[in-house]
Amino acid sequence: MDVLPGEVPIAYTEVPGRGVPVLLLHGFGSGYDANWVRAGWPHALDGLAHIGVDLRGHGGSGRPRDAGAYRPAAMAGDLERLLDALGVQRCDVLAYSMGSRIAWEFALTRPDRVRRAVLGGFGPVDAFAGTDLDRLDAPDGGPFTEVFRAAAAQPGADPAALAACARGQAAHPFTADPAPAGVPLLFVAGEHDTLASGVEDVARAVGAAPAVRVPRRDHRTAVSARAFKTAAVGFLTRGVRPLSGV
């Protein structure tokens, strides 16, 4: 991956291709490679230009240890900085879980930079509810501690940065109002993804197409699903005339 230098360096991979580049945003404790590459997305994107990012606190990017550095606004700011550096005025966004929260923030505050966005594994439920974020290592800390422990156990993970990231996110809970203006959104989640509970309501409230539920998949296993890929690529390429010879 390349690295955009700065106060918080951001690791990214730019893959040339056709169309508006698709910015890929991973979930908590994951990274571009684990979330998207290993799940087969570069093949699924079928020649579309894309930019894979490691969000701050993750992968090859900078790892601040203070929770304030992980405000959704700060994480969305990284995306704008990256697009500016790459000379990309407008992109599509394909995001999962926490990445979808950041994508929403980005589309809300910079609607001129986002053409369309696919928000996967995401809903209005507070993933941190009932979890003591100051005791993420505790066995009885709450439902999110399991997610945290799995993320912190990944090779190369930085538990202190991830804990700060969780606190920074939790301090700014998602609200569906206001919604991004003029940015078409597609919501996709596994049929059994409880973290995406209520996503149907959000899709309805913002006037998006009905949320796509991937049969027999949960929050973890929907990522690689064919139905997710088909829905996302269909949404991102809808109405776009293929180049001749493609």
Add this chain to the structure above:
Amino acid sequence: MAEVTFTLPDLGEGLVEASVLEWLVAPGDTVERNAPLVELETAKSAVEIPSPHAGTVARVHAEEGAVVAVGAPLVTFEVADAPGIVGTVPRAEKPTRRVRLTPPKE
């Protein structure tokens, strides 16, 4: 034609097994090299395995939901007879390892 069996590769990160989420091919299908073959669930994530061969799927060795150990048979292909020793596949890994053994001078 020759048969080649693809075993579950080392998925890294100390993972020793994976379960089959969904087959993306069925016996009789013609597949190209690097085409999506199967989705697997590991203890850490969901992954899609690309086909290491071009050929025809002869049979799959694990049903959806089954747990497969690293090194166990996953799928058998019928492939065109290749020159050289049948059943061995040139892999890109060996040259890479060789490079790692003699790192370039900084």
